[in-house]
Amino acid sequence: xxxxxxxxIGPEIKxxxxxxxxxxxxxxxxxxxxxxLIIFNLGAKxxxxxPDKLQLLSELSYSFxxxxxxxxxxxxxxxYFSFIFSLFMFVLFCNMFGMIPYAFTVTSHIIVTFVLAAFxxxxxxIIGFMKHGLGYLKLFVPSGVPMVLLPLIVVIExxxxxxxxxxxxVRLFANMMAGHTMMKVFGGFVISLGIVGxxxxxxxxxxxxxxxxxxxxxxxxxxxxxxxxxxxxALNLHH
Amino acid sequence: xxxxxxxxxxxxxxxxxxxxxxxxxxxxPQLNPEFWISQIFWLIITFxxxxxxxxxxxxxxxxxxxxxxxxxxxxxxxxxxxxxxxxQKKIDEYEKIILDSKLKAKSYFNEAREKILDDINKxxxxxEKDLDEEIGEVEKELSDLKNKSGEKINKIAAETxxxxxxxxxxxxxxxxxxxxxxxxxxxxxxxxxDV
Numbered sequence: 001x002x003x004x005x006x007x008x009i010g011p012e013i014k015x016x017x018x019x020x021x022x023x024x025x026x027x028x029x030x031x032x033x034x035x036x037l038i039i040f041n042l043g044a045k046x047x048x049x050x051p052d053k054l055q056l057l058s059e060l061s062y063s064f065x066x067x068x069x070x071x072x073x074x075x076x077x078x079x080y081f082s083f084i085f086s087l088f089m090f091v092l093f094c095n096m097f098g099m100i101p102y103a104f105t106v107t108s109h110i111i112v113t114f115v116l117a118a119f120x121x122x123x124x125x126i127i128g129f130m131k132h133g134l135g136y137l138k139l140f141v142p143s144g145v146p147m148v149l150l151p152l153i154v155v156i157e158x159x160x161x162x163x164x165x166x167x168x169x170v171r172l173f174a175n176m177m178a179g180h181t182m183m184k185v186f187g188g189f190v191i192s193l194g195i196v197g198x199x200x201x202x203x204x205x206x207x208x209x210x211x212x213x214x215x216x217x218x219x220x221x222x223x224x225x226x227x228x229x230x231x232x233x234a235l236n237l238h239h
Numbered sequence: 240x241x242x243x244x245x246x247x248x249x250x251x252x253x254x255x256x257x258x259x260x261x262x263x264x265x266x267x268p269q270l271n272p273e274f275w276i277s278q279i280f281w282l283i284i285t286f287x288x289x290x291x292x293x294x295x296x297x298x299x300x301x302x303x304x305x306x307x308x309x310x311x312x313x314x315x316x317x318x319x320x321x322x323x324x325x326x327q328k329k330i331d332e333y334e335k336i337i338l339d340s341k342l343k344a345k346s347y348f349n350e351a352r353e354k355i356l357d358d359i360n361k362x363x364x365x366x367e368k369d370l371d372e373e374i375g376e377v378e379k380e381l382s383d384l385k386n387k388s389g390e391k392i393n394k395i396a397a398e399t400x401x402x403x404x405x406x407x408x409x410x411x412x413x414x415x416x417x418x419x420x421x422x423x424x425x426x427x428x429x430x431x432x433d434v
Binding site (some may be wrong): 001004005006008014018019020021022023025029030031033036037040041043044045047049055058059062063082083085086089090106108109110111112115116159173177202 | 267268269270271273274275276277278279280281282283285286288290291292294296297298300301302303304305307308311338359
C-alpha cells in the first residue's frame with residue numbers, strides 16, 4: 001500500500017497547532033489544477049471559427065458538462081454550471097494523473113472525496129432550504145404512499161438523504177483505491193511468478209490499466225452527475 | 240488433470256498474495272489522520288483557485304466563443320437562404336424572359352406567314368382576275384367570230400351559188416332570193432344537226 005502513503009515534501013508548515021505541510025497529495029492537487037487551467041486557458045484563448053485541437057477539447061468539455069447539467073437538473077441549475085464543471089474536471093484530472101506510474105492518486109483518499117462530498121451535501125441542503133424554505137422537508141415525504149407506511153418511509157428517506165455524502169465519497173474513493181490495489185496485486189504476481197509464469201498477470205495488468213482509465217473517467221462522471229441529481233432534488237422539488 | 244492445474248494455480252496465487260502483502264501490515268494509509276488537515280487545506284486552496292479562475296476567466300471565454308460561433312453559423316445560414324432566394328428569383332425572371340421571347344418569336348413567325356399568305360392570295364386573285372378577263376375577251380372574240388362566220392359563210396355561199404348559177408345557166412338570179420334560200424338551207428342544216 002506504499003502508493004497511498006502521504007509524505008511531507010519540503011519543510012513542515014504549521015498553522016497554529018495544525019500541520020498543513022505541503023505533501024505529495026498537495027503536489028498532485030496543484031498539478032491537476034494547473035493542468036486544467038493551462039489546457040482550458042489555451043483552449044479558450046483562440047477564438048477561431050473553426051477550432052483547433054485544444055479549442056475543440058475545451059469546447060467539447062464545456063458542452064458535455066452543460067448538456068449533462070441541463071439533462072439531469074434542468075435549466076434552473078445553470079448558475080451552478082461552473083462549480084460542477086470545476087468539480088468534474090478536478091476529479092477527472094486527479095483520477096487520470098493517478099494512472100501515471102509512481103504518481104499519487106488524490107481521489108484515492110477518503111478524506112479528500114469526503115470533503116468534496118460533504119461540501120456538495122451542505123451546499124445542496126442550503127440551496128434546497130433557501131429555495132423552498134421548510135417546504136424542502138417534503139423531500140422526505142413521497143406522495144402516494146399509504147399512511148401506514150409513511151413513518152417507515154420517512155425514516156428511510158432521511159437516512160438515505162443523510163448517507164448521500166458518505167455514499168458519494170466512498171464510491172469514488174473505493175473505486176480508485178480498489179483499482180490501484182488490484183493493479184498493484186497483479187504487478188506483484190508478475191514479480192513473484194518470474195519470467196516463466198509472469199506473462200499471464202502481466203497481460204491482466206495491461207487490461208486492467210485500460211479498465212482503470214475507463215473507471216477514472218466513469219467515476220468522475222458519476223460524481224458530477226450525482227451532484228447534478230442532488231442539485232435537481234434541491235431545485236425542483238418533485239415529491 | 241485440469242482440476243489439479245486450477246487448484247495448483249490457485250494455491251500459487253494465494254502464496255504470492257501472501258508474500259506481496261506480508262511486508263505491508265501497516266493498514267490503510269488513508270485512515271491515518273496525520274495529514275488529513277493538510278489534505279483538506281490544500282484541497283480547499285487548489286480547488287478554490289481552480290473554481291475561481293475557471294468561473295471568472297476561462298469559462299466565460301469558452302461560452303463567448305460558442306455563442307459567437309452559433310450566431311455566426313446562424314447568420315451564414317440566413318445569408319445563404321437569402322442568396323438562394325435571390326438566385327431563385329433570377330432564375331424565374333430568366334425563365335420568364337425566355338418564355339416571352341419564345342412567344343414573341345412565334346407571333347413574329349405567324350405574322351410573317353400571314354403576310355406572305357396574304358400577299359400570295361392577293362397576287363393570285365389579281366392574276367386570276369386578269370386571266371378571267373382575258374379569257375372573257377377571247378371568248379367574246381370567238382363568239383363574235385362564230386356569229387360573223389355564220390353570216391359570212393351564208394354570204395359566201397350565196398355569192399358562190401349566184402356565180403355558179405350564172406356560169407351554169409348564164410342568167411342572173413336575184414341575189415336576195417338566193418340569200419334567202421341559203422339561209423333556209425343553213426337553218427335546215429342547223430336543225431338537222433340539232434336533232
